[in-house]
Amino acid sequence: MTGKEMNGRVGRLASVSDVPRELESIEALVSELARRDLAGAPAGFEERLARATGPMLRGIGDEPKRIPDAPARVLAVISVRWGARIAAAVALLTAGGVLWLAAGRDGGDGPTDSELFAWVDLLEVADAGRPFPGDEAIEALFADTDRFSTSLTGGLDESDLLFEEDSM
């Protein structure tokens, strides 16, 4: 079924009224609400979803990976939620560095996935052969998120990093 056919299905479901006449108006309003929410997915939603989760079909993303012969540049992303899997998947697709995952070391909240997707965009820049974003670009990304202030490059050594058994 194509997306257009799906929209048609939703429309048909919305228009077939199985409710008493007295409830038709409220049902129509609910259908309109649903139509708006269905239409409200942001631009590129399906593409991002496919890009992030497609590699997981091959078992990628279950644990942090090291890219062989990658530059010894380590960036840590703190996440307490599944969003870290995106980073793991991206690490395999990116030739510019290594992404290690640490889960809630201080018990606080991790980045939102919107922030992680912005992060993914930075990594794709690196993957395209352009210079890997410098610390300034990365710190600017999280500039208003002080939970990352001690988490990025420069202040990490291996003792700061969690390993495979701690991955999400």
Place this chain on the structure above:
Amino acid sequence: MIVQGASAGDEAAWGELIELYGRRVFAMAKSRFGDPDVAEEIAQSVFATIATKLSSGQYAERGRFEAWLFRVTMNRIRDEARRLKRHAHPTDPAELSLQESRPDGPRTVDRGRIEGLRRAMDELSDVDREVIELRHHGAMSFKEMAELLDEPVGTLLARHHRALRKLRQIMQEAPEAENKPEQAI
């Protein structure tokens, strides 16, 4: 066929599954939480779980993929609702208005009634809200919902009607005149 292809690692088949179900999952989460970022995150979580289980051969429900996917969706939504209850973040009415004001095609329904309906949905019980969202946002038939929820179709029909009545009542009792659902769409 598409599910089998995705299970075998076919990313084109996976893309088709996302095309079929992605927005429905998003819409259910958006309806519950009002925030498109949260909704996208939940959708990603759902599909990450599905992909992981498909790749590890844990999916064995031949012919019941849709029920399984929406079960995972409902669990994620419930998890997030519980998490938010622990860290309450009330929706800013101004933000809600801003979301409704974004152009999304011809507007045949007054924005105020849509906002009123969102508030009314928040007052439904979880059980009633789920049947509304599965039916309208998830675009599920009552037969599909019966399979998902393991309840008779008649029960779900009655619950759906009851939920609609409650929504109508809540909106009628709301102080703003524009919340009245009977004003013609």
